[in-house]
Amino acid sequence: MVQLICSDKVYEKLSRELLKRQIDIVSESSLTLIERGFDIPEGKISIVFDALDYMEAARLLSEGISRESNPIDAVTGFYQNRFAVISPKDILYLESGSDGIHCFTPQNHYSMKETLQYYEALWKEKGFIRINKSQLVNLAHVRDIIPWFNSRYVLRMDHGAELEVSRMYAKKLREALKI
C-alpha cells in the first residue's frame, strides 16, 4: 500500500504502473511516493521522485516490496542424482570443499550452487554465520558453544556434529551474540 502525492498527469500513469505491479494506492498509507515539488507529509516515510522517473520509482518500490515479502526461503540441492528443495531452517551448516558447496541437513547432505559468501549475505538475518574459511553455520541448530583453547570455540550441533570456530571468526560470533 502506498499513497501518491503528485500531479494528475503523473498520478494517472503511476497509478496504472502500480496497479500492474499489484500495489494498492491508499491515502492513509504510511508510505508515500511524492513527485518533487510537492509538500512532504510529516510522520510518513516518503520517497521523492522526479516526474520523468515515475517508472523507475514504481519499479524500485515493487522490487523492494517483493523482496521483503518473499525472501528466498528455499534453495535446491543435489543429492543422489536428484534435486531437492531445502528450507534454510532445516540446514545445519554449509561447507565449501574442492568440489563446491555442500549443505548438511539432519538427514542428508546436498551439493549446492553459488558460494558461501552468497549464502552468508542471503541468510544473515536467518542466523547463518561464518565460523571459519569454509563453513557457514545456522545458529538456530547450535546446541552448545564450548570455549576452547587458542581463542577458539567448538559448536556442538543439534544432531551431534562438531564444528570449529576459528580464532578470526570467534570475534564475529561474539559480536552476533552480543557477548
Next chain:
Amino acid sequence: MEKINRANIVKSFFLGMFIGGVFQWGSDGGFWIPGTLLVLTASGMIGLVIGWITELATSMLPISMAKPRIYFLLNGVISLIVTGAMIFFSLTIAGGPEAAGEILSMLWPILAIVLAANVGDFIIYQETHRRLKKYKEAIRGR
C-alpha cells in the same frame, strides 16, 4: 602452529609482569628501581614462556575432545602445573625449606588471580549460553 594465538602469549607476558609486581609488593625487600624492573622483566619473560608452551600444547588438542568439563578441567590442571612449577623453581632458587613458608604465603595472590580468571571464564561460558538462547528465540520470531 597456525592455531597459536600470539596475542595470548603477549598477554601472558603482561600477566607474568603483574604477578611479578604482586610478588615484589608482597616481599620486604624494599623498593629499588633497577631491582623491581629486573623482577618485572624476569616474571614477564617467565609468563611469556609459560604462555608460549601452553598455547603450543593446547593447539595440539583435537576438537573432538572439546567438552565444557574437559576445557575447565584442563584449564585448572594447567594452572596447577604452572603454580607447581613456580613453587619448585622458587624453592630451588631461594635455597631450601626455610624459604618455603614465605614463598607459599606469596603464592596465595597468584592462586587467587588464577582462580578468579577461571571463575570469570565459567561465568562468560554461562552468559554465552544465555545469549545463544536469546538469539535463537529472536531468529524464531523473525
